Amino acid sequence: MAFDYFANPARFLRLANAVLPWCVGATVILLASGLYLGLFVAPADYQQGESVRIMYVHVPAAWMAMFVYTNIAIASVLSLIWRHPLADLAASASAPIGAAFTFLALVTGSLWGKPMWGTWWVWDARLTSVLILFFLYLGHMALTHAFDNPARGAKAAAVLALVGFVNVPIIKFSVDWWNTLHQPASVFRAGGPTIHPDMLWPLIAMALGYTLFYITLLLLRIKSDLIGARLRTLDSLRQDAA
Amino acid sequence: MDAFQTFIDMGSYGSYVWPSYGLTVVIMAWLVMSTLRRLRNREQELARRQGEFPARRNRGGATDTSGPNTSEDAASS
Numbered sequence: 001m002a003f004d005y006f007a008n009p010a011r012f013l014r015l016a017n018a019v020l021p022w023c024v025g026a027t028v029i030l031l032a033s034g035l036y037l038g039l040f041v042a043p044a045d046y047q048q049g050e051s052v053r054i055m056y057v058h059v060p061a062a063w064m065a066m067f068v069y070t071n072i073a074i075a076s077v078l079s080l081i082w083r084h085p086l087a088d089l090a091a092s093a094s095a096p097i098g099a100a101f102t103f104l105a106l107v108t109g110s111l112w113g114k115p116m117w118g119t120w121w122v123w124d125a126r127l128t129s130v131l132i133l134f135f136l137y138l139g140h141m142a143l144t145h146a147f148d149n150p151a152r153g154a155k156a157a158a159v160l161a162l163v164g165f166v167n168v169p170i171i172k173f174s175v176d177w178w179n180t181l182h183q184p185a186s187v188f189r190a191g192g193p194t195i196h197p198d199m200l201w202p203l204i205a206m207a208l209g210y211t212l213f214y215i216t217l218l219l220l221r222i223k224s225d226l227i228g229a230r231l232r233t234l235d236s237l238r239q240d241a242a
Numbered sequence: 243m244d245a246f247q248t249f250i251d252m253g254s255y256g257s258y259v260w261p262s263y264g265l266t267v268v269i270m271a272w273l274v275m276s277t278l279r280r281l282r283n284r285e286q287e288l289a290r291r292q293g294e295f296p297a298r299r300n301r302g303g304a305t306d307t308s309g310p311n312t313s314e315d316a317a318s319s
Binding site for chain 2: 054217
């Protein structure tokens with residue numbers, strides 16, 4: 001299985017170094033074309049006017065908030081059950097990136113809500129569950145570093161990630177289950193997207209750009225964590241030798 | 243109003259649209275810089291340590307911890 005194959009850190013580093021230039025290139029191209037399409041090509045909305053352009057930075061950030069958390073939950077399963085050696089690194093490297101995207105989703109949503117809803121914030125199911133997601137990320141980051149033994153921190157954070165995963169479907173379906181100011185899904189919905197292609201394409205370009213941005217940073221962060229582990233080993237070797 | 247002014251104005255929503263894009267750029271740039279800074283620091287640290295143990299690079303997968311470490315220490319110091 002590929003999971004086992006890349007459990008070897010040296011093999012993982014070889015693969016990471018080989019794909020990183022492609023990831024960087026694709027991220028730059030996708031984000032540049034997404035920004036161009038979103039700011040210059042896509043039309044204004046017939047109801048929301050030019051404020052709809054906030055969608056191209058807000059919606060992909062919110063998708064990433066849930067996608068990154070889902071990845072952390074998957075990594076947590078791999079770590080707790082199969083003790084995959086890179087799973088803990090993937091989870092701890094993902095958390096700050098996910099937290100940053102959740103923060104962006106909340107703030108850009110607020111900046112969109114003020115002109116469209118007349119309020120910066122409302123305590124409804126969608127906004128509140130995303131705020132809880134943000135706190136789950138912060139809790140995960142705090143737990144990871146709360147123990148002297150990194151393995152215990154990783155285990156505690158993995159348990160939190162799995163318990164908190166119940167929040168992800170709540171976020172997704174909150175707009176259908178409860179009354180809210182937030183509009184329902186217009187892309188990932190049964191029956192296909194209802195959004196016009198002129199607005200869908202910039203959104204797709206930005207979403208893929210955000211995803212590759214995340215993958216690039218994830219690989220770089222795992223790489224520096226592997227070096228960190230190597231440094232700790234050198235420290236203990238030196239202590240043994242002394 | 244010229245085209246540039248119209249673009250910046252964003253149909254009077256400019257004060258909401260531009261902070262959204264600006265904050266996104268700032269946060270993503272911060273993520274990139276903090277990630278690269280940490281990677282560079284650790285790479286430099288590793289290079290420095292490997293300088294202290296010059297024989298280690300050529301030692302292959304040897305797991306013997308009794309002799310080589312102390313002799314390397316003695317050799318490098």
